[in-house]
Amino acid sequence: MRFDIVTIYPEMLEPFFSSGVLWSAQKKGLIEIHIHDLRAFAPDRGIVDDRPYGGGAGMVMRPEPFFRAVDAITREVGRRPYVILLSAQGKLFRQDMARELARKGELVLLCGRYEGVDERVAETADLELSIGDYVLAGGELPAAVVVEAVARMVPGVVGRYWSAATDSFFCGPRLGYPQYTRPRVFRGMRVPEVLLSGNHERIARFREREAWRKTLENRPDLLGLSIEADP
Ligand code: SAM
Numbered sequence: 001m002r003f004d005i006v007t008i009y010p011e012m013l014e015p016f017f018s019s020g021v022l023w024s025a026q027k028k029g030l031i032e033i034h035i036h037d038l039r040a041f042a043p044d045r046g047i048v049d050d051r052p053y054g055g056g057a058g059m060v061m062r063p064e065p066f067f068r069a070v071d072a073i074t075r076e077v078g079r080r081p082y083v084i085l086l087s088a089q090g091k092l093f094r095q096d097m098a099r100e101l102a103r104k105g106e107l108v109l110l111c112g113r114y115e116g117v118d119e120r121v122a123e124t125a126d127l128e129l130s131i132g133d134y135v136l137a138g139g140e141l142p143a144a145v146v147v148e149a150v151a152r153m154v155p156g157v158v159g160r161y162w163s164a165a166t167d168s169f170f171c172g173p174r175l176g177y178p179q180y181t182r183p184r185v186f187r188g189m190r191v192p193e194v195l196l197s198g199n200h201e202r203i204a205r206f207r208e209r210e211a212w213r214k215t216l217e218n219r220p221d222l223l224g225l226s227i228e229a230d231p
């Protein structure tokens with residue numbers, strides 16, 4: 001699977017992809033991550049932004065460098081990749097989307113900055129994608145989030161398939177179960193006895209129940225119930 005990220009801050013992303021599971025997936029040849037400097041595609045002395053038509057605060061990113069970047073990547077890949085614009089105005093990113101996107105083969109992720117990106121980029125992208133209902137300063141963190149979530153769905157990237165299959169959201173709108181490790185007692189808090197019992201049926205039932213309990217407690221919205229506004 002190939003990822004191409006277009007940003008004005010390549011140096012922000014490079015360290016993130018140089019350790020952990022994404023680094024080992026690259027070493028194993030399971031994924032490729034290419035980071036492109038948007039300014040290299042700006043025809044006008046590397047200028048990527050301009051004032052908004054209609055007035056208003058801040059600067060807007062010009063469409064041309066993004067279009068030229070996608071054209072160059074398309075030539076390199078040999079076919080048009082699936083293009084995603086990271087945007088707070090996009091569809092909300094979810095686990096089932098990560099699984100779908102992992103089937104695309106090649107993803108291009110376009111990162112905005114300033115007041116956002118000229119709307120013609122959103123109109124021609126395959127997907128306008130938000131990672132949550134809040135506004136960040138740029139699309140770099142969202143791009144990293146999407147790459148990591150999608151890469152985890154590529155067979156072989158996560159050590160054992162089972163460790164992804166028991167995660168939150170893997171099987172629909174349910175959180176994962178709570179995990180414990182040594183020591184058995186820590187500051188007076190005990191590991192639930194059932195996990196020490198060796199009885200796999202009881203352990204599975206306990207985990208199932210706990211997963212639903214956590215979902216109800218922390219994410220009642222997943223079960224169609226209303227959520228409280230306070231953290
Ligand atoms: N004016 C824009 C709005 O009202 O939606 C916000 C622009 S934001 C300051 C600059 C860039 O950060 C965006 O173009 C986008 O690439 C990125 N960004 C910010 N929040 C995001 C989110 N929740 N999901 C994805 N990208 C986001």
